[in-house]
Amino acid sequence: MDRRTFVAAGITGISGAALGMHDEPYSLPPHFPPGQEPIRPKPGLSGRTFTLDYAPHFGMFQHHAGEDMIDQIDFMAEAGFRSIEDNGMRGRSIEDQQRIADALERNDMRMGVFVMNMDGAWRPSLTTGTADERERFVQNARDSVEVAKRVHAKWITVVPGKVAEGIPESVQTANVVEALKQAAGVLEEHDITMVCEPLNWRDHHGLFLRFTPQSIAIMNAVDSPSCRILQDIYHQQASEGNLIDHMNAAWDLIPYFQVGDNPGRREPGTGEINYANVFKHMNERGCDAIVGMEHGKSIGGKEGEVALIEAYRNVDPA
Numbered sequence: 001m002d003r004r005t006f007v008a009a010g011i012t013g014i015s016g017a018a019l020g021m022h023d024e025p026y027s028l029p030p031h032f033p034p035g036q037e038p039i040r041p042k043p044g045l046s047g048r049t050f051t052l053d054y055a056p057h058f059g060m061f062q063h064h065a066g067e068d069m070i071d072q073i074d075f076m077a078e079a080g081f082r083s084i085e086d087n088g089m090r091g092r093s094i095e096d097q098q099r100i101a102d103a104l105e106r107n108d109m110r111m112g113v114f115v116m117n118m119d120g121a122w123r124p125s126l127t128t129g130t131a132d133e134r135e136r137f138v139q140n141a142r143d144s145v146e147v148a149k150r151v152h153a154k155w156i157t158v159v160p161g162k163v164a165e166g167i168p169e170s171v172q173t174a175n176v177v178e179a180l181k182q183a184a185g186v187l188e189e190h191d192i193t194m195v196c197e198p199l200n201w202r203d204h205h206g207l208f209l210r211f212t213p214q215s216i217a218i219m220n221a222v223d224s225p226s227c228r229i230l231q232d233i234y235h236q237q238a239s240e241g242n243l244i245d246h247m248n249a250a251w252d253l254i255p256y257f258q259v260g261d262n263p264g265r266r267e268p269g270t271g272e273i274n275y276a277n278v279f280k281h282m283n284e285r286g287c288d289a290i291v292g293m294e295h296g297k298s299i300g301g302k303e304g305e306v307a308l309i310e311a312y313r314n315v316d317p318a
Contacts, residue, residue: 051283051317051318052317053083053288054083054316060293061075070099081109089114089147101150113155114148115156126161127163127175129164129171153192155193159197162208172208173217181224184224184227216250230254231256231258233273257290258294259275259292261273265296267293293312
């Protein structure tokens, strides 16, 4: 079945599919017992625009759309998605960036986040307070501006790096705030916002930014419209739970969400998070943020791609 026939025909559901490893760029193993499938979402209508602005990433629908990124964008649009995100956008050629931008414009879709500071995200960097690390970070902001303009991105992901051993937490916080202030100064004139992502220690042990209250305090200290929170619901369920209360506390500081069920980091309905209620709450609060689908799939191949769309139909607010 080709892409257009698939979308026009609608999603009919899958039963009896064998559980397999997802084919996304995440290496997490299946968290279901051998032979046990995830809960299957109810079939939904294909093609109807989703209520919330869920953003897939490249590779999620390659079994239906093929390897070409533009064909994948077209497929996403026809399936009802209104945005994409691409962590690795900075590493793509200018030609590919322009092709992506043109396809998004043609499909009336938004560009979500890409990662601004991959080089300093997974080691002690901003926490150290050194001039070299701070300048490298600010240069990353400068370098990201042209990419963001080219693909019409308004948000770029920042991870402040790991805890710096031997430096008091209060000093590390001050170091991070100063670096964020300087980078925000670069981004403000271009109306681009870096969104700082708290990450859980189960998957990313030792990273500095972990909790919502911590993120709120840092955002208030930076005091810039170009520095906000990326609230990844998967990570926050693992780190602190109490998702809706934490979301409410930081609501005015969260212009961007990401999701994935916990445990397993796969589509809604495969873990413990009640995404139907979480998304209902977000919709009732008037959420117009992009909701990035930063997760893998519980089932491989075309079946898994159909199941992924069904999962989001099942929890999307009416």
